[in-house]
Amino acid sequence: MLARDAEIPLKRTPLHALHVASGARMVPFAGYHMPVQFPAGVLKEHLHTRAAAGLFDVSHMGQLVLRARSGDTADAALALERLVPQDIVAIAPGRQRYAQLTNESGGILDDLMVANFGEALFLVVNAACKDADEALLRDRLSDTCTIDPLPDRALLALQGPKAEAVLSKLSAGLGEMKFMDAGPREVAGLDCFVSRSGYTGEDGFEISVRAEHAEQLARLLLIDERVLPIGLGARDSLRLEAGLCLCGHDIDTSTTPVEAALEWSIQKSRRRGGARAGGFAGADKILAQLQGGAPCRRVGLRADGRAPVREGAQLFADSASPNPVGKVTSGGFGPSLNAPVAMGYLPAALGGAGAQVFAEVRGQRLPLKVAAMPFVPNTYKR
Amino acid sequence: MTTLFTSDHEWLRIEGDVATIGITDYAQSQLGDVVFVELPKVGRALKKAEAAAVVESVKAASDVYAPISGEVLEVNDALAAEPALVNSDAAGKAWFFKLKIADKGELGGLMDEAAYKAHTA
Numbered sequence: 001m002l003a004r005d006a007e008i009p010l011k012r013t014p015l016h017a018l019h020v021a022s023g024a025r026m027v028p029f030a031g032y033h034m035p036v037q038f039p040a041g042v043l044k045e046h047l048h049t050r051a052a053a054g055l056f057d058v059s060h061m062g063q064l065v066l067r068a069r070s071g072d073t074a075d076a077a078l079a080l081e082r083l084v085p086q087d088i089v090a091i092a093p094g095r096q097r098y099a100q101l102t103n104e105s106g107g108i109l110d111d112l113m114v115a116n117f118g119e120a121l122f123l124v125v126n127a128a129c130k131d132a133d134e135a136l137l138r139d140r141l142s143d144t145c146t147i148d149p150l151p152d153r154a155l156l157a158l159q160g161p162k163a164e165a166v167l168s169k170l171s172a173g174l175g176e177m178k179f180m181d182a183g184p185r186e187v188a189g190l191d192c193f194v195s196r197s198g199y200t201g202e203d204g205f206e207i208s209v210r211a212e213h214a215e216q217l218a219r220l221l222l223i224d225e226r227v228l229p230i231g232l233g234a235r236d237s238l239r240l241e242a243g244l245c246l247c248g249h250d251i252d253t254s255t256t257p258v259e260a261a262l263e264w265s266i267q268k269s270r271r272r273g274g275a276r277a278g279g280f281a282g283a284d285k286i287l288a289q290l291q292g293g294a295p296c297r298r299v300g301l302r303a304d305g306r307a308p309v310r311e312g313a314q315l316f317a318d319s320a321s322p323n324p325v326g327k328v329t330s331g332g333f334g335p336s337l338n339a340p341v342a343m344g345y346l347p348a349a350l351g352g353a354g355a356q357v358f359a360e361v362r363g364q365r366l367p368l369k370v371a372a373m374p375f376v377p378n379t380y381k382r
Numbered sequence: 383m384t385t386l387f388t389s390d391h392e393w394l395r396i397e398g399d400v401a402t403i404g405i406t407d408y409a410q411s412q413l414g415d416v417v418f419v420e421l422p423k424v425g426r427a428l429k430k431a432e433a434a435a436v437v438e439s440v441k442a443a444s445d446v447y448a449p450i451s452g453e454v455l456e457v458n459d460a461l462a463a464e465p466a467l468v469n470s471d472a473a474g475k476a477w478f479f480k481l482k483i484a485d486k487g488e489l490g491g492l493m494d495e496a497a498y499k500a501h502t503a
């Protein structure tokens with residue numbers, strides 16, 4: 001049950017020394033040595049983020065700038081639309097949108113945030129996928145775009161109901177930002193990129209800052225007694241309660257955006273009959289599923305009992321049948337709900353809200369009900 | 383009354399032919415916040431090293447193994463209602479189950495407190 005340091009050298013974020021000095025328990029994660037929890041522990045860190053503000057180091061994630069060779073950012077947006085089912089052209093300057101990189105069979109290679117900074121697009125991708133994503137962008141978009149990874153930048157997330165008040169002490173005009181606004185901004189006199197977004201279901205901000213200033217900024221935020229440092233453990237339970245997908249678990253190359261119940265993120269302009277319908281990898285399958293439905297769907301699951309149902313647990317239609325109908329892709333204990341929560345895939349016919357299924361845990365069939373997500377209502381400032 | 387320990391961070395309090403079993407304070411500190419405990423059924427005959435109970439934190443599930451063989455005499459139902467007892471009083475109120483010791487010879491392979499302290503140092 002104890003995490004052991006891997007033999008291969010792990011990369012460190014610019015906040016590594018601060019985490020260690022803060023008493024974090026460090027674990028290998030996506031090739032980085034990351035804090036899984038701080039002395040407060042996962043439960044308190046989770047609840048504190050929902051009640052006040054939590055500071056997350058997400059510097060392991062990939063930050064990239066995509067710039068059109070023509071100098072017109074619309075050309076970079078149009079080019080990126082070859083790789084994602086989202087409308088990138090319509091992202092207004094100063095705005096950000098959630099997207100997925102898809103493969104030829106409609107599966108998800110990675111999910112990402114795309115922001116329009118006016119003079120370029122700014123992308124944030126998952127740590128485990130960032131090298132592959134960069135290679136894909138170079139391979140497919142180099143004709144029209146330059147692709148510049150930003151390994152010299154850290155990424156901090158400040159999340160929770162007090163995030164705006166805390167960050168406003170260091171940066172003027174933040175209150176005017178709405179959910180998914182994004183752009184360059186000064187924070188504590190430092191040139192940063194700030195977006196009003198995150199991955200906890202709470203209002204909050206993500207702040208990209210030059211690596212050499214990351215610890216200074218983190219310390220300025222942590223000095224505020226409303227802010228606690230938060231590790232990967234609580235990051236996972238927060239995003240699970242918010243019904244948000246973890247790439248490589250809830251979504252991967254075998255799941256399409258429609259199967260993953262992410263069709264809300266695919267705008268009309270890219271669907272059949274839209275101005276720029278299709279034209280991305282896997283479009284035939286994804287567009288057909290948008291119209292005719294997907295055979296299986298990602299659903300939220302609430303347990304009747306107290307036992308957490310975790311990733312990998314097989315799902316059954318009843319308490320006796322030998323054949324599984326689906327499986328849990330994320331699951332654990334939701335501290336804000338004080339109850340187990342999970343998500344997984346079920347055949348469309350079995351996944352209606354309120355439907356009962358069973359998960360096999362240690363040889364027992366535990367009853368679960370299909371439940372709407374997010375499990376905990378989000379508090380985004382729209 | 384003797385208290386013995388396993389290398390898997392369980393403690394056993396021996397009173398006559400009954401062993402009360404729990405996990406150590408070191409184990410709970412490594413697990414983090416405990417949110418669920420599954421206990422064996424009373425009357426079950428456990429073999430040494432068999433998975434007997436499960437303790438779950440927010441992050442993960444961990445098995446608790448029977449440190450010795452024996453029949454389950456009693457389980458601590460308080461843990462179902464208040465799993466966090468494992469964090470607040472691992473060595474006391476948060477005992478898991480009591481076993482009727484099947485073979486006292488198995489106790490010989492366990493550690494005393496000094497040896498366990500050295501084991502976790």
